[in-house]
Amino acid sequence: MNTVAAQRAASAPxxxxxxxxxxxxxxxxxxxxxxxxxxxEIARGEIFCLLGGSGCGKTTLLxxxxxxxxxxxxxxxxxxxxxxxxxxxxxxxxxxFQSYALFPHMTVSQNVAFGLQQDGTARAEIESRVxxxxxxxxxxxYEKRKPHQLSGGQRQRVALARALVKRPKLLxxxxxxxxxxxxxxxxxxxxxxxxxxxxxxxxxxxxxDQEEAMTLATRIGVMRAGEILQVGSxxxxxxxxxxxxxxxxxxxxxLTEGTLIEDEPDHVRIDCPQLxxxxxxxxxxxxxxxxxxxxxxxxxxxxxxxxxxxxQDNVLSGVITGIAYLGDATRYLVRLPTGLVLRVTAPNVFxxxxxxxxxxxxWLHWHPSAAVVVTR
Amino acid sequence: MNAAADRLARGVRRLGAAGGAGPLGRWFVxxxxxxxxxxxxxxxxxxxxxxAFANIQLSMPPVEPVVTWTADHVLQLRLxxxxxxxxxxxxxxxxxxxxxxxxxxxxxxxxxxxxxxxxYGIARAPGAWRNVxxxxxVLPFFTSFLLxxxxxxxLLGRNGPINDLLLALxxxxxxxxxxxxxxxxxxxMVYSYLPFMVLPLYSAIEKLDLTxxxxxxxxxxxxxxxxxxxxxxxxxxxxxxxxxLVFIPAVGEYVxxxxxxxPDTLMIGRVVWDEFFGNRDWPVASALAIVLLAILxxxxxxxxRVQAREREA
Numbered sequence: 219m220n221t222v223a224a225q226r227a228a229s230a231p232x233x234x235x236x237x238x239x240x241x242x243x244x245x246x247x248x249x250x251x252x253x254x255x256x257x258x259e260i261a262r263g264e265i266f267c268l269l270g271g272s273g274c275g276k277t278t279l280l281x282x283x284x285x286x287x288x289x290x291x292x293x294x295x296x297x298x299x300x301x302x303x304x305x306x307x308x309x310x311x312x313x314x315f316q317s318y319a320l321f322p323h324m325t326v327s328q329n330v331a332f333g334l335q336q337d338g339t340a341r342a343e344i345e346s347r348v349x350x351x352x353x354x355x356x357x358x359x360y361e362k363r364k365p366h367q368l369s370g371g372q373r374q375r376v377a378l379a380r381a382l383v384k385r386p387k388l389l390x391x392x393x394x395x396x397x398x399x400x401x402x403x404x405x406x407x408x409x410x411x412x413x414x415x416x417x418x419x420x421x422x423x424x425x426x427d428q429e430e431a432m433t434l435a436t437r438i439g440v441m442r443a444g445e446i447l448q449v450g451s452x453x454x455x456x457x458x459x460x461x462x463x464x465x466x467x468x469x470x471x472x473l474t475e476g477t478l479i480e481d482e483p484d485h486v487r488i489d490c491p492q493l494x495x496x497x498x499x500x501x502x503x504x505x506x507x508x509x510x511x512x513x514x515x516x517x518x519x520x521x522x523x524x525x526x527x528x529x530q531d532n533v534l535s536g537v538i539t540g541i542a543y544l545g546d547a548t549r550y551l552v553r554l555p556t557g558l559v560l561r562v563t564a565p566n567v568f569x570x571x572x573x574x575x576x577x578x579x580x581w582l583h584w585h586p587s588a589a590v591v592v593t594r
Numbered sequence: 595m596n597a598a599a600d601r602l603a604r605g606v607r608r609l610g611a612a613g614g615a616g617p618l619g620r621w622f623v624x625x626x627x628x629x630x631x632x633x634x635x636x637x638x639x640x641x642x643x644x645x646a647f648a649n650i651q652l653s654m655p656p657v658e659p660v661v662t663w664t665a666d667h668v669l670q671l672r673l674x675x676x677x678x679x680x681x682x683x684x685x686x687x688x689x690x691x692x693x694x695x696x697x698x699x700x701x702x703x704x705x706x707x708x709x710x711x712x713x714y715g716i717a718r719a720p721g722a723w724r725n726v727x728x729x730x731x732v733l734p735f736f737t738s739f740l741l742x743x744x745x746x747x748x749l750l751g752r753n754g755p756i757n758d759l760l761l762a763l764x765x766x767x768x769x770x771x772x773x774x775x776x777x778x779x780x781x782x783m784v785y786s787y788l789p790f791m792v793l794p795l796y797s798a799i800e801k802l803d804l805t806x807x808x809x810x811x812x813x814x815x816x817x818x819x820x821x822x823x824x825x826x827x828x829x830x831x832x833x834x835x836x837x838x839l840v841f842i843p844a845v846g847e848y849v850x851x852x853x854x855x856x857p858d859t860l861m862i863g864r865v866v867w868d869e870f871f872g873n874r875d876w877p878v879a880s881a882l883a884i885v886l887l888a889i890l891x892x893x894x895x896x897x898x899r900v901q902a903r904e905r906e907a
Contacts, residue, residue, distance in 0.1 A: 286808055306811040319809035323827045332823075333813035384813065 243292035270441035498531035500586035698844035713795035774856035798832025
């Protein structure tokens with residue numbers, strides 16, 4: 219899955235003028251603030267993912283981009299034009315709905331042609347563009363079918379074709395893979411990215427699925443309670459989360475609290491009573507002294523061994539209380555003397571291995587760069 | 595009484611045994627309405643059909659028997675087609691049929707034009723309001739149909755409140771003649787049958803997925819156009835159902851044209867009444883009823899075929 223992300227990161231446009239600019243956007247429903255003072259810039263050709271749990275405001279933000287909701291405050295610019303008050307049917311934006319919202323009384327080609335007909339495109343051109351689009355999503359031969367005669371994956375592709383045929387400046391996708399089963403999902407993820415590259419359309423995707431976000435996005439915006447907590451590439455979000463919430467939301471993580479006992483520009487040492495020791499981190503932390511910090515360590519960054527490792531710092535010992543063999547990796551639960559249980563993931567590099575066993579006492583260690591210190 | 599119930603129960607049990615699969619309850623549930631229809635619709639219909647082929651005679655009932663057992667032991671079936679020839683031959687009856695279809699058609703169209711926005715408004719009203727508005731549509735059924743038509747007699751009369759109001763406002767000098775006009779008939783028809791139009795329309799519109807309209811808007815379709823391209827086609831079933839529910843009873847309507855219409859409001863329901871009670875010509879009245887039924891069945895079948903073709907496509 220990371221290959222696609224890497225591929226996307228490599229082809230991401232550099233420092234272009236923002237194509238979509240969201241300026242201090244707020245949306246209230248009565249007393250409820252769905253989106254709070256969100257500012258965001260999205261470059262041309264990007265795949266931007268809004269990631270968050272249900273009710274975090276990501277869908278409301280997307281609907282404001284589409285024009286279905288009017289912002290309470292703030293403005294939206296697309297390609298330099300203020301579209302805040304522009305109705306949806308006049309925006310250069312198309313959306314792929316979570317439910318696909320295909321017109322049930324129209325055939326596949328009528329569905330795809332619908333948007334072009336609204337623009338008064340010539341009949342011959344409509345036909346050729348619909349044909350071209352259906353080829354692109356590999357649905358040629360299905361023109362005369364009605365939506366109810368299609369499988370879930372085919373419907374998803376019709377929805378995509380219908381949204382893309384107008385060559386929108388911006389394509390909004392609401393949980394684009396949500397209704398597909400797992401196998402189809404993985405396949406479609408790659409197709410979606412390929413299609414995006416071919417057409418060069420800017421994508422804004424809303425999802426609650428972090429794997430989907432990691433795979434598809436050039437950048438991810440993690441949302442909670444109407445606010446964007448962090449914006450960054452999938453790697454940034456995963457390796458350098460800026461808050462406990464982001465660290466915990468994306469992937470699996472061991473979180474513990476601690477206080478600074480050694481604060482140098484090139485390293486810090488944090489006392490973590492829950493770990494029963496100190497954590498040495500090879501980078502500085504900007505935090506007021508005596509503040510409570512959170513230390514986040516990803517399970518795959520902790521190494522297990524039977525022998526005591528040579529390094530002095532970041533070494534602990536514990537007892538294995540749980541083992542889950544997943545094939546490619548094994549997940550362990552290791553209980554420290556303090557009672558805290560750490561999650562550790564180890565790749566299964568060798569086919570035959572003397573595997574660690576239940577109740578075995580093991581040593582844990584991690585690299586000075588492995589732990590992330592977050593202040594909020 | 596008890597014996598009949600026993601026999602019915604035994605019959606139902608036998609049905610259940612014959613079907614093999616279903617439990618007895620299911621057969622009972624299916625059989626009961628059919629039995630009801632057989633007793634109160636099929637048998638009366640066959641009687642009417644029989645009378646339609648009989649000859650008139652001075653007796654009670656005023657018809658010759660169709661099936662007779664003659665003295666020389668012959669079972670005789672005599673079908674008189676003259677009644678139907680008479681019905682189709684007489685311009686009055688043809689005109690009555692055509693006028694009934696016209697009045698019913700116009701009333702249905704008016705009810706649709708009025709009912710669609712109503713149903714749409716109710717379906718799109720906020721939750722709490724929806725129930726209230728829905729209740730208001732059904733509320734007239736709390737009063738007898740006949741009473742409500744009678745009420746229009748008072749409202750539309752020369753000295754009724756409508757004329758009084760128009761006079762008071764100075765819009766008219768003389769009271770308007772509203773009763774005994776086609777206007778009153780249409781008014782009565784639309785008023786009486788509007789709920790039958792609104793209810794199926796409401797359920798069709800309420801089912802419509804609103805994201806489809808958002809999708810249409812997103813693809814550049816303005817709201818008015820989206821109504822005609824998305825909402826209207828997707829609520830067609832409701833339109834068909836509503837139109838049938840209004841059109842069919844409206845064609846044979848008797849009370850409204852009799853009370854609100856004038857002497858020249860010629861409708862088949864009234865003609866049947868006159869033939870039956872006025873002229874005591876049961877065979878012609880029955881023949882008229884059979885022809886009316888045939889026409890309406892034709893409409894229903896036509897509509898069903900259109901719908902079936904729609905679904906296949």
